[in-house]
Amino acid sequence: IPVAVGIEERGELYGLIVDRVGDVLRLERSTHEPNPATLDPRWGAVCAGVHRLEHELMVVLDVDKVLDLGRLGVAA
Numbered sequence: 001i002p003v004a005v006g007i008e009e010r011g012e013l014y015g016l017i018v019d020r021v022g023d024v025l026r027l028e029r030s031t032h033e034p035n036p037a038t039l040d041p042r043w044g045a046v047c048a049g050v051h052r053l054e055h056e057l058m059v060v061l062d063v064d065k066v067l068d069l070g071r072l073g074v075a076a
Helices: 063-072
Strands: 003-009 012-018 047-052 057-061
Touching: 003 063
Parallel strands: none
Antiparallel strands: 003 012, 047 057
């Protein structure tokens, strides 16, 4: 079931529709890494880096990039 996640960016409110919400994590800056070279370029266009978790890679969404795509009329 899709879920709406509300965010405030640049003084405006937005709702992002996501497939699901998993765990809420507090991550240390020390575990943040740049985008790996093997990351799909479509993700790279809207990604602000990654965090390596115990058994998976978590892609960090760059909300500014996503909203800029929307303003330009480009589908991500």
